[in-house]
Amino acid sequence: MSLPVFSQSRPLTLGVELELQIVNTHDYNLTPQAVDLLRQMRGVSIPGEVKPEMTRSMIELSTGICEDHADVLSQLREIHGALQQGAKRLEVALCGGGTHPFQDWTARQIFDRPRFAELSELYGYLSKQFTVFGQHVHIGCSGPDQGLQLLHGLSRYIPHLIALSSSSPFVQGADTGFDSARLNSVFAFPLSGRAPYVLSWEAFTEYFQKMRRTGVVKSMKDFYWDIRPKPEYGTIEVRVMDTPLTVRKAAAIAGFIQCLARWIRTERPFELSEDDYLVYTFNRFQACRFGPEATYVDPSTGEHRLLRTELEDLFARLEVHAMELRAEGAIQHLRHELLDIGNDAGRLRRLYAHGCDLGELVREQTVIWSEA
Known part of the structure; x- marks a missing residue:
């Protein structure tokens, strides 16, 4: 498959994707009811769409093209309401959070789609362990070269986005000590990490064709980079955020990214350099491990x-x-939360410290999510 032409899109428009947990309402473990929930959504008019994900205990919602923070929030709330009604009819619940605190990955079931089956065959147990839940934000770009420049400009702020969005401290029944343990599952994939430092679409196309000739990749979907171009949409896609506990937080993060993109695009506050990536992995690890209390190297x-x-x-x-x-x-919401609890990982730890067992913790997550 060749690299798609980079489509035209309005600069700084937004699109948001959220992966959600489907849990039962008995012990609040994950439940494989994505097929049933998708059936409930057939014929329901929403501004975006709802799709399956890798395993049957996940669902992904996505907005349409949004102009600003208010538009994102409005669309997310409308989709949220429709999904909540479908889940209620099935007597299941939905929640945010980057990981489920106590699910057993061996019990997960791969969703019946050819691409998911192919990935399961290729990656083995990693595919089931990829039952983690993230937020992706698309930013419209005026052209492919501008998109690549924005991609590398935003890469400086990957630690900031991780720290703000982290909501996955618990895995397999234990506190991992990480604010974002979800990203450890993503980093296990061989084509994760940072995009190559190229600033023109011509050079990027050459890189892609070389990779395709090796047989390692077939399409852009095979790259699990922290930020990647999405040429068919005319966007770049920021992929490092955990799914927040609320729709309001998800919209605030999208608004924050739009502000960042406008600042970088209009003010050019620093010169792009491949040397920026010398500290990239260190900064990213620090943010995953310690959240806002991380050390950041300029x-x-x-x-x-x-x-x-x-x-x-x-x-x-x-x-x-x-x-x-x-x-x-959006900025006010994130600033207030930073001062109050730090991030959603801090909120979950606080609930757990006040006596919630992990089942009760997930129940609390479903209540928080239901409030939109």
């Missing part, structure tokens, strides 16, 4: 700073862009 200066301080400074820099994009509410 790619330009080498200065070590607390990621929480970096985030507070970044919110201040983005205020003008938030006003222009009508995203003040």
Whole structure:
């Protein structure tokens, strides 16, 4: 399969995808009812779509093209409401969170689709362990070269996005010590990590064709990069976020990314350099492990700073862009949460520390999700 032509899209438009957990309402373990939930959604009018994911205890919702934070929030709430009604009819529940706290990956069932079967054959047990739940945000780009430049500009802020969105501290019945344990499952795949440092679509096409000739990849879907181009949509897709516990938080993260993209696009606050990636893996690990309390190494200066301080400074820099994009509410929501609990991982740990067992913790997640 050749690389698709990079489609035209309006700069800074948004699209959001959320992977959700389907749980029973007895012990709140995952339940393989994606097929039934998809059947409930047939004929329901929503602004985006609902699709299956790798295993049958997952569902993915996606918005249509959105102009701004308010549009994202409106579309997510409409899809959320329709899904909640379908889940209620099936007597199951839905929730956010990047991992299910106590599910056994060996019990998972691969969804019956050719691509999922092919991935299961290729990756073995990793496919079932990929029952993790993330948020993806698409940003519209005026052209492919501009998309690649934005991709590498946003890569500086992967740790910030991880720290804000982390919601996966528990895996297999234990506190992992990570704010985002979900990303450890993603990093296990051989084509994960960062995109190659090329700044023109011509050079990227050459790279893709070389990779395709090796037989390692067939399409862009085979790359599990933290940010990747989505040429058929005319977007770049930011993929490092855990699924938040609420629709409101998911919309706020999308609004924050839109503000970041506008700042980078209009002000060009730093020069792009492949040397930025010297500290990329360190910064990403720190954010997964410690969230806002991580150490962040500035790619330009080498200065070590607390990621929480970096985030507070970044919110201040983005205020003008938030006003222009009508995203003040998104920035305010994230700033308030950072000061209050840090992120959703902190919220889950706090609930657990106050006496919730893990089943009760998931029940609380379903209640939080139901409030939209």
